[in-house]
Amino acid sequence: MTNSDIGKTTLLLSTLIFTVLVSSAADNPPHVTVYGTATTSVAIDQMDWKIRISNKKPSLEEVAKSHSSTVQSVLDFLMENELPEHCIQTSGMEFGEHFVSSKLKGRVRDGYQASSSIKFKVTDLSKYQDLWSGISRMENVSLNGITYDNSKRIKHQNETRKKALLAAKEKAETLAITLDSEIGKPLFIEEERFGYSRNNFNNVYATNEQAVINDAFAPGQIPITVQIKVSFLLVTK
Known part of the structure; x- marks a missing residue:
């Protein structure tokens, strides 16, 4: 490589390094x-309530009838407390076999169970006491949670x-x-x-x-x- 080629290479490298530095400064x-x-x-x-309803009976027909009755009782109670219908949401009914454990027979079917949930929104906070008290007295009904918003x-x-x-x-x-x-x-x-x-x-x-x-x-x-x-x-x- 001649001195001329070395000079050209050095100039090219210097230009490249300078370009990289300028680019880096521009990027950062x-x-x-x-x-x-x-x-x-x-x-x-406002309060968002979630209620779980669960019934157990010997037959599917009995548990379906019992569960529907419980759900209707809850809905009637909510309407009596003047909750708007659009603030109440009911899930579909779920069915399943109910099992118990036995030392002699192991896991044994013990009838059927049905469950569903009801969610409702309350904007009148003064109803808290009446709602809590009423729901707590209902059979097969559990209050899963209250969320404030x-x-x-x-x-x-x-x-x-x-x-x-x-x-x-x-x-x-x-x-x-x-x-x-x-x-x-x-x-x-x-x-x-x-x-x-x-x-x-x-x-x-x-x-x-x-x-x-x-x-x-x-x-x-x-x-x-x-x-x-x-x-x-x-x-x-």
Whole structure:
């Protein structure tokens, strides 16, 4: 290789390295990345209830009749408490064999069972006491859970996202000013964490045998928490 060829090769490599450095700087400009977190507490204004109905009888015909009667009793009770029909949802009836364990015979069929569930929404929280008390006295009925919610939850979630984003922007501006710089356009925005506690009370069991009623029922509030990750371009003054 001649000196001329070596010179051309060196020039080509230098140009290539410079191009890579320029490209890298363009792809990764000076920036500041921050997290913004906001929490909004909203009042509970509705409850979602889930009831499980289960019957057991010697024959399919008997269990179907008994189960239908129990379901109708629950629906009548809900209507007596002035719950709108559109707030009540009933699942289909499920049938199955019922087995018991025996030391002598092992697993033995002991009739048939039928089950279904009823979900309903309550917007009048003052009905809590009457509903709980009435359901607890019904045979073959169990209360699987009560979930508290806010009817304008989506609106509150979006407002909390805005607050989190503004908090992130304010934090980035504070950091940039400390470095005698300012923030430019956002490079990316990500929602890192979203939290919404609906105050679930699951597996609460209530039957006609025993019922523990909380006279001092106070639904309180639900916290909505959003965390946003944002990266802003860092501009030197």
